Amino acid sequence: MKITLKDGNVIEYSEPLRVIDIAENISPGLARNACAAIVNGEEKDLRYMIEEDATLEIVPFGSKEGNHAFRHSSAHLMAQAVQHLYPAAKFAIGPAIDDGFYYDIEFEEPISQDDLPKIEEEMKRIVKEDIPIERYILSREEALKWAHDEGEIYKVELITDLPEDAIISFYRQGDFTDLCAGPHLMSTGAIKAFKLTSLAGAYWRGDEKNKMLTRIYGVSFPKKKDLDEYLERLEEAKKRDHRKLGREMELFTFMDEGPGFAFFLPKGMVLKNTLMEYWRKVHDRYDYKEISTPIMLTQDLWETSGHWDHYRDNIYTSVIDDQAYAIKPMNCPGAMLVYGAGQHSYRELPLRIAEVGLVHRHEMSGVLHGLMRVRAFNQDDAHIFITIDQIKDEVENVIHLIDEVYKHFDFKYHVELSTRPEDSMGTDEEWNAAISGLKEVLEKIGLPYEINEGDGAFYGPKIDFHLEDSIGRTWQCGTIQLDFQMPRRFNLEYIGADGERHMPIVIHRVAFGSIERFIGILIEHYAGKFPFWLAPVQVKVLPVSRNTQDYAQEVMTLLRSRGIRAEIDDRDEKIGFKVRSAQMEKVPYSLILGQREAEDRTVSVRILDEGEAGVKALDVFVDEIANQA
């Protein structure tokens, strides 16, 4: 048989061989690092027997498939340890995830964080024993019998739900056996470095009606160094946590009096206003008009829009003069009313109506998370009214706008196309037309995308923008949604070239998404060290002593007159102290002003994280910096 490797080389063998043997044959190093294999495009085990011509890629840790196998085996390793320590534990599912693995387990007695080291110790012991992992197959009856005999009620359910023709495979390592599709490593010895990171509740099958199981999360790596690096990255993320920086930098806060409702402090407001100033400039250039609609509107309106049916659980309500009102969870109905209030000609379209609207949504208490997940936030919304022929051009136009905005913050991003959810309005034809329209645009401009099945809005499909921050995490921010439903429900129309009434189509879109969340992301992306134009305080003026305070005051007044956000630190402290405190406040520029500078009318510049940047003439520095802003 001929084996075609990834690099195109072909090796011939006279008899069937396992993947691991072929790897060994190619090089012992390859075999040592191998985690799994891709045979004819399918993920397989290293113990998979190749019997005829095939393409073969042997994947090490570091590849997606390799990591998957490694982490999955780690989950089994943990399960084995748990079984040793808690024989009564029942196992549900234990998959690999992007950063590690978890296993959902039902314990007789609840366990706590303090029990994790004990489990880690047992895992270490099992790793040291280097127990071979074996794979075998059972018939459905045999598999069910095993699960019943073991009392593994969750496995019984899993086996029962497997499709008719499924191959039911098991993996055994010593005294531990688990139902599993694999692939897995060859033995437990490879899992050299791991850590159980957290403990959490998780519903069986993710359904809140089901029993809550205990989920243990862990990470694992072939080398200790990799684990250390991973833990360092976690530390870095912790340092950048916007909740911590937001407090330290006095940007925003939360109070018990309004859980999930952010309070913006003066410096946070500067940030927010600066951000919105930029946003308005961009949107003006792209020919958007801005409106503002009420936060509270009658309940009837939300019944008309469909929100009452589809979004009721999240809507806050109130009563005014015996009339039921809803506090808006979205801006669209307001925009529909504005459009509907006047007559429109096809000549006006595309009509781009933006609204930075404050929406309120009742989120479950357990999901609140700093600025990332709140109960009231501003959406940088816009509703674009177009004819059916304008869909592609306009979607493309919006994509360009969003692209421009993200690049401005040095974000990379990828897009996903979300299709029809279960709970939705409209006909299949409309949905299919809308989805294929969006696909065409993405393909036309060559933007790669993934499909996110069933994740669209209830009124139409959407393109979601997931941006990637400076430490590699992704966040969903922008979306573009195509909507045939709202225009119909609100009887919107425009007069066409033919003099007849036609129904426009609406594009809903946001670029930042939620201003609050975007600010949270920016804080973490920049680790609080905002670019000059965005920094709440841009320049800190530091007189060396009392003697140079007048000059420092003059410099600050000049900076402010040029629109630069400057503050003076005229405390009676040593210059080292003031420098340190300016650096800790993460102010981009510090100006050290002593006797020499005052006499020569210069400034000694210090740049955040870069240190001393030389002495410059005052007016030269001010000109330079005013251009940056």
Place this chain on the structure above:
RNA sequence: GCCGAAGUGGCUCAGUGGUAGAGCAAUUCACUCGUAAUGAAUAGGUCGUGAGUUCAAUCCUCACCUUCGGCUCCA
């Protein structure tokens, strides 16, 4: 909402069944200083809220609130 953990001066955190401490920050005073912490003094807390156990609760019990890690949901 559910599972688990936590809540002590502005911040970070000690601590004890007999009504509380440190560092930083703040305030005042002295020093007037050249690129990441000058020194001293002062002030500041009904220990998340409410009930219970106890002679006595910040500490033990219960309920609630908030926060944190997840589930689920989402911008």
